[in-house]
Structure formats: C-alpha cells, structure tokens
Amino acid sequence: MTMTSAPAAERQADPAVPRTQWTVAEAVELFEQPFMDLLFRAQQVHRAHFDANAVQRSTLLSIKTGGCSEDCGYCSQSTRHNTGLDREQLLKVAEVVEHAKAAKAKGASRFCMGAAWRGPKDKDMETVLAMVREVKALGLETCVTLGMLKGDQALQLKEAGLDYYNHNLDTAPEFYGQVITTHTLADRLDTLEQVRGAGINVCSGGIVGMGEGRRSRAGLLVQLANMASPPESVPINNLVPVPGTPLENVDKIDPFEFVRTIAAARIMMPTSFVRLSAGREQMSDELQALCFMAGANSIFYGDRLLTTDNPDTDRDEALFARLGLRPA
Numbered sequence: 001m002t003m004t005s006a007p008a009a010e011r012q013a014d015p016a017v018p019r020t021q022w023t024v025a026e027a028v029e030l031f032e033q034p035f036m037d038l039l040f041r042a043q044q045v046h047r048a049h050f051d052a053n054a055v056q057r058s059t060l061l062s063i064k065t066g067g068c069s070e071d072c073g074y075c076s077q078s079t080r081h082n083t084g085l086d087r088e089q090l091l092k093v094a095e096v097v098e099h100a101k102a103a104k105a106k107g108a109s110r111f112c113m114g115a116a117w118r119g120p121k122d123k124d125m126e127t128v129l130a131m132v133r134e135v136k137a138l139g140l141e142t143c144v145t146l147g148m149l150k151g152d153q154a155l156q157l158k159e160a161g162l163d164y165y166n167h168n169l170d171t172a173p174e175f176y177g178q179v180i181t182t183h184t185l186a187d188r189l190d191t192l193e194q195v196r197g198a199g200i201n202v203c204s205g206g207i208v209g210m211g212e213g214r215r216s217r218a219g220l221l222v223q224l225a226n227m228a229s230p231p232e233s234v235p236i237n238n239l240v241p242v243p244g245t246p247l248e249n250v251d252k253i254d255p256f257e258f259v260r261t262i263a264a265a266r267i268m269m270p271t272s273f274v275r276l277s278a279g280r281e282q283m284s285d286e287l288q289a290l291c292f293m294a295g296a297n298s299i300f301y302g303d304r305l306l307t308t309d310n311p312d313t314d315r316d317e318a319l320f321a322r323l324g325l326r327p328a
Ligand code: SAM
Pocket: 074, 075, 076, 114, 115, 116, 117, 118, 145, 146, 147, 166, 167, 168, 170, 205, 206, 207, 237, 238, 239, 240, 241, 242, 278, 279, 306
C-alpha cells in the first residue's frame, strides 16, 4: 500500500488535530494513490464523520433562466453562447412555492433556487426574499445561487431564513481565466466572504471534465479545503456538455478520475457534505455507487437541474433501494 499521502490525510481526518493547510502537491499525491487505496481511505474518513448509508437530497429550481451577462464557458445560460435557450423572467413566488411543495412531497430535504445573474439587482431582492421565507415555512432547508452578492444582500438573505448560499469556485486559479473572463476568482471569494460574514452556510465546489488537468482538479480542492472554514457543502459537477457552448466538444473525463476527485474531496474536507452534482443523468448506477463509496453523500434530486436533465426520482428511488441507502 502506498503511504506517501497518509500524513496529510491523517491530520485532516482526526478532529482532535488542528486542521492544517493542504499543498497542491499533497493533494496530487492523494489522486495518484492506487484506486483501491484511495477509495479505502476515503471510506474510512467518511465513516468517521457520517452515516455511510445516508445521502442528503436537494431539489433544484431555476427561478430565472437564461440571458446571463457572464461568459462561463460551460453554461447554457450565457448570452455570449448560441445555445438556443429562451430567456425567461423571474418566476412568481407562488410558482416557486408549488415546486417546493412537490419537492418536499417527493422526499427532498433542501430546496435550491438558481438565477442566471451576474448578481441580483436590488429590485429583485424582495421577490427572492419572499421565496426564501415561504420555502423555509414549508419546513425545507433553503439554498439560493444568485451570482455575486453585496454584503447587505447577504444580510437580507440571512434575515429571510436562508440556510445555504451556493457559489462555486469552479476550477483552479491557473485554469479559471480559460473558462471565465467576465469575473474573477477574487470576485467569487469576495462573495463567499460576504456569505460567511452574514452567518449563512457556504455551498461551494466546482466542475471537472472541462479539459483541466489533474493538478487543476487538485488545485480546486485545495482552495476549498484551505478556507478558514471549509464549505459545509461541496458540489462536484461533471461537465454536462451543452451544444453551442465553447466546451461542447471537450474530451470527457475518465469516470475513475471523477471518482478519484470525489474521494480526494472527502479526505480533504472530512466533515463537509460532498455532493455528486451535475452529470448523474449520463452516469451508470454502478458509477454512482462508486461515487457514494468514495464519500459522496448528497445529490440533486428531481428530473431537472437548471436547464439540463437529471435522473427522475423513480430512478433514484430504485437506486437507493438497490444500494440500501436512505435519505439523510
Ligand atoms: N449564476 C450563478 C453562478 O454562476 O453562481 C448561479 C447558477 S450557475 C449555473 C451554478 C453552477 O452550476 C456553476 O458555478 C457551475 O459550477 C454549474 N454548472 C453550470 N453549467 C454546468 C454544466 N453545463 N455542467 C456542469 N455544471 C454546470
């Protein structure tokens, strides 16, 4: 067994030992372990902190679709790409509440509302705040992802009862500018600071399969794990290639490398929920089971992500039953 990365992995796994900073080299060493060793360690870390048979389920709803000013190379919703997506207005509060009720009835514990904005305009905040209040009142955890936030907007969201804010770092610093040029990683970090400062839980992860190398996958995880407080929730998205985006023809990531990314995230952020996010529709049940084995313990649940398909709830219920998983 290769033990080269054991010291770094051990000190993250033991809550009695103060958390130390990961280097990219240490994270790359994790990825380089033999697959079975990596999965075994990830499963050990997972079991030290979580029920290994419980998976949290969040349902997503796009509350404002398309027409986004930003140029994120993977995204169907940017006005800079010709993806044929129709731009829609912000949904009405009552429509959102209906979707949230249906999600709860299907067994979701969290409801995430996403808007294709660079950031919310002050005039839209009242509507979003009402959505948060009303979804929260249904007894669901609330999450929104609205782009860049100002400090006062974060405080308003907290006051309305927001539990989580999703804002991904998406990729490593050296790769960021190849995917997005209309805002910077520093802008993303600034929003995360506003979110933390307001006392809202942080949901932040990224995308793999964009043509980045292993070092960049490790670099994404290092940024997340080294935060003063790592995100409570870490979505790992596998690129869903959207026709008309600059990344539509990029080579797919090796599925085992995707599982390695989940395992490394689990080891580096032992107490965070790691969400197996976009890309499940294209995955076999067996590959998803490997991701759960590697420490993923959250999914998006419901037949739609924002603009692309996700497995329907019947398929997920069947998968949970076959694997003996239960909702967290
Ligand atoms: N506009 C907000 C923002 O950028 O934060 C919120 C919505 S944005 C669509 C949320 C996240 O979805 C992105 O940061 C990215 O990680 C993920 N995402 C978007 N398109 C994707 C795709 N085609 N495949 C995989 N993940 C994607």
